[in-house]
Amino acid sequence: MTQAPATLRAIRRRHDREIVALAVPAFGALVAEPLFVMADSAIVGHLGTAQLAGLGVASALLMTAVSVFVFLAYATTAAVARRVGANDLQAAIRQGMDGIWLALLLGAAVIAVVLPTAPTVVELFGASDTAAPYAITYLRISALGIPAMLVVLAATGVLRGLQDTKTPLYVAIAGFIANGALNVGLVYGAGLGIAGSAWGTVIAQCGMAAAYLVVVVRGARRHGASLRPDAAGIRASAQAGVPLLVRTLSLRAILMIATAVAARLGDADIAAHQIILSLWSLLAFALDAIAIAGQAIIGRYLGADDPEGARNVCRRMVQWGVAVGCVLGVLVVISRPVFLPLFTGDPVVKDAALPALLIVALSQPICGVVFVLDGVLMGAGDGPYLAWAMVVTLLVFIPAAFLVPALGGGLTALWGAMTLMMTVRMLTLWLRTRSGRWLVTGATR
Template sequence: MTQAPPTPKAVRRAHDREIIALAVPAFGALVAEPLFVMVDSAIVGHLGTAQLAGLAVASSLLLTAVSIFVFLAYATTAAVARRVGAGDLQSAIRQGMDGIWLAILLGAVTLAAVIPTAPAIVDLLGASDTAAPYAITYLRISALGIPAMLIVLAATGVLRGLQDTKTPLYVAIGGFAANAALNAGLVYGAGLGIAGSAWGTVLAQWAMAVAYLVVVVRGARRHHASLRPDAAGIRACAQAGAPLLVRTLSLRAILMIATAVAARLGDADIAAHQIIISLWNLLAFALDAIAIAGQAIIGRYLGAGDEQGARGACRRMVQWGIASGVVLGVLVVATSPLFLPLFTSDSAVQDVALPALIVVAVSVPVSGVVFVLDGVLMGAGDGPYLAWAMLLTLAVFAPVALLVPTLGGGLTALWLAMTLMMTVRLLTLWLRTRSGRWIVTGATR
């Protein structure tokens, strides 16, 4: 007896279950690194203003390094998910190990570069004479954790590709708890000051890396996958990640230009911009969780040769992105009277921030679709297109944003330029997904 095909409603429910199962744990894991910095800031802040200023400079460099190398997670997720879809778990884990070996190599090179150049880097960022020694101390010690941070990125990509976002969540929770305890104990209990905070973070990061490696190595042994470094595989991972690196650097350039323009508008504007960009980053974490689910799901469908399933999952995730954006936008508007006073009591800053905040709220549904389609194309391994699309977006955004101080409109005009940036991204991503050129089935692209 032939089984009836599933109804559209049943298909949507199946997609919903997959998206929720992957996105919810992914969101928890995404906030781990910012929470590390928040704990460090809270503990170091009680040591003094100079120590906190030094931490601010050093941590911004470390977070930048993590964001630049995030392609280790994204490219690995897509590649592993394809092989999972093709039913070749041994090859999937082997691909993941290549990504981890690349992370180790990049971490070692970055570590070797940061330690001797720490004073010059801190000076370049304009740290004061009182803050610079603390920034150098923190940066040099924390640099020892960079290889661990990159291993975590790559291993997270492996597990996401294997459709497992719960393990990264558990590791993130454990790492956060360990970081908080170690920082408090070493800074105050052992009396190491800001150096204790750096050592606590390094130890927590390496503990997370070891936890991930244990999970991946167990999987490799279970499926008889080689753990040895493979030059060809590592080179392939680097080539796959290069376009995503271009995409990430272009996005970082956009955010840096926005901050530089806000600084030129005045103290109230840059203060308000800092508040809004913090909220924007939080919204991005929520929306990126759906995108991460998209990377894993789309990669698996394409690896299995299921073109119809990939298209269906893409449509459903776009609906999720729109709905999530609408809900988040309404929440931003509803909570803005409570949100702004949490960050500043300066009425001038609040007056500047409020209209810009409304612009952000209205544009969140656009951002929701952008994040989802970005994740879909990453899952499809369509990195070269993402790189060119982001370069185009940068080319459109930069002149518009740089004209804001001349043409007027203040911070609201700047965030209208940011909305234009997201709209350009939406158009480029929508045209690509509509064309169907991203749909390449098989274990490899």
């Protein structure tokens, strides 16, 4: 039976309120980590070029590690949201604790690897002789904060699954302020140099992790959930995260290949590519915020045995993704005369970046659909399909990317290949959502 127009409008308004309530705070929290790096760079940059170069190498390695383990947030969000939908908050928080214990174990393993191998890793990354000592110092100290960073990821997933994205925003803001103050005090006040910056960031991250744990522990006590590590639960969390790890590594491989191809095109092209990639990443935060809302809401609907509600909210979120993508694309076109001079005054670099920038603008609606459907399938716990789809996308992108220099194409052609990659992702995700096979209901998948 067809629903009345007034009823449909009421349903859409309810979905819109949920999406906005979750997506807007999520966007603020997503921006926090890049802001940490920017603040550290601004403070360390006044120490000297070698120190800043060392920070750049170490930060790139740390950011890669964080991106690899982002499944801690994604998998936990979906699992917790399902149990919230099933109205079993005790099991929801218990599931979240399993993710947090897994984060601690993985963090300890990373420390055990990074501390002895830091000089080798920095050398492999191509740090100069003058920058390498600073990179090693920063990397070794910052590695001590990796368990806290991973706990933050897992605990963020818990709160998102509980339909709370405001607390992560507040914690992120407090962490950013604390990080800036500690860096200034330790780098300049205490005279610790780049080591002070690393210690400041570690302390701020530990403070953020502690704040999250206070919130989660209070919830556990309120609902009678155990805080003790459970081997079976931790193992299940790890197994759920493996497909998302494959997905993330495939995506990272695509971005690395794109950068490698751009480097072969020439200095002006690689410089322009880095500018465009920075913008593309910034735009991704806005779209990823909608995806995070999708993870939380879809998981809740499926946990409540409401596949039709999940399908309806999926449809509405796709509309949001397209609309936000169109707005972002228009903003890119309008702001390009102001945006490019912020990064370079070289007319050759500007000429290389401009047409590729227009391709990025035109592709934003596609990106909007991709991010939304990615979040929907994550919320449904459809990790194995996401892993398979991303591997297929990688296999399509590799020959397309390497044909660019072989056929004499430039940066515009490379970003055309990037748009092809996003189009393939959109098709694989659309086929899956259209099939309905992701609509698996119940407290667990």
